[in-house]
Amino acid sequence: MSKSIIFVCLGNICRSPLAEGIAKDYIKSKNLDIYIESAGTGSWHIGEAPCENSIKVAKQNGIDISAQRARQIKTEDFKKFDYVIGLDNSNIENLKKLGFKNVLKLGDYGFNGEDVPDPYFFEGFEGFDKVFSMIDFCVKNFIDNLKS
Numbered sequence: 001m002s003k004s005i006i007f008v009c010l011g012n013i014c015r016s017p018l019a020e021g022i023a024k025d026y027i028k029s030k031n032l033d034i035y036i037e038s039a040g041t042g043s044w045h046i047g048e049a050p051c052e053n054s055i056k057v058a059k060q061n062g063i064d065i066s067a068q069r070a071r072q073i074k075t076e077d078f079k080k081f082d083y084v085i086g087l088d089n090s091n092i093e094n095l096k097k098l099g100f101k102n103v104l105k106l107g108d109y110g111f112n113g114e115d116v117p118d119p120y121f122f123e124g125f126e127g128f129d130k131v132f133s134m135i136d137f138c139v140k141n142f143i144d145n146l147k148s
């Protein structure tokens with residue numbers, strides 16, 4: 001039976017699009033039947049493409065996220081997704097306030113519960129490399145744990 005995962009950050013233009021792209025690429029390479037989306041808790045960027053640096057770092061790692069469009073998490077997502085994964089504690093608190101139960105934290109799957117920092121506020125590009133590596137490691141760990 002197919003599983004479904006939604007990755008959630010604040011605006012759905014930096015971190016969660018990377019998580020979605022990495023997860024889709026990974027499940028395709030492993031021939032797994034898992035449905036993936038991403039969303040933000042905020043509404044500021046609805047309909048926008050991921051930020052330029054997220055598109056760039058994904059492309060450098062062989063993943064194209066340029067066609068993704070930001071959306072806000074909705075109450076219908078309660079029923080639609082088996083796993084709701086927040087990228088930091090603030091996202092998780094916001095999801096819980098919206099009524100989501102059993103929200104998981106991506107950093108619990110390889111980074112001792114660390115928040116995935118928001119690279120949107122970093123100076124320069126290095127933050128995006130760091131965030132990509134962290135998301136890549138944790139997403140693959142999470143998906144591998146699902147299979148076992």
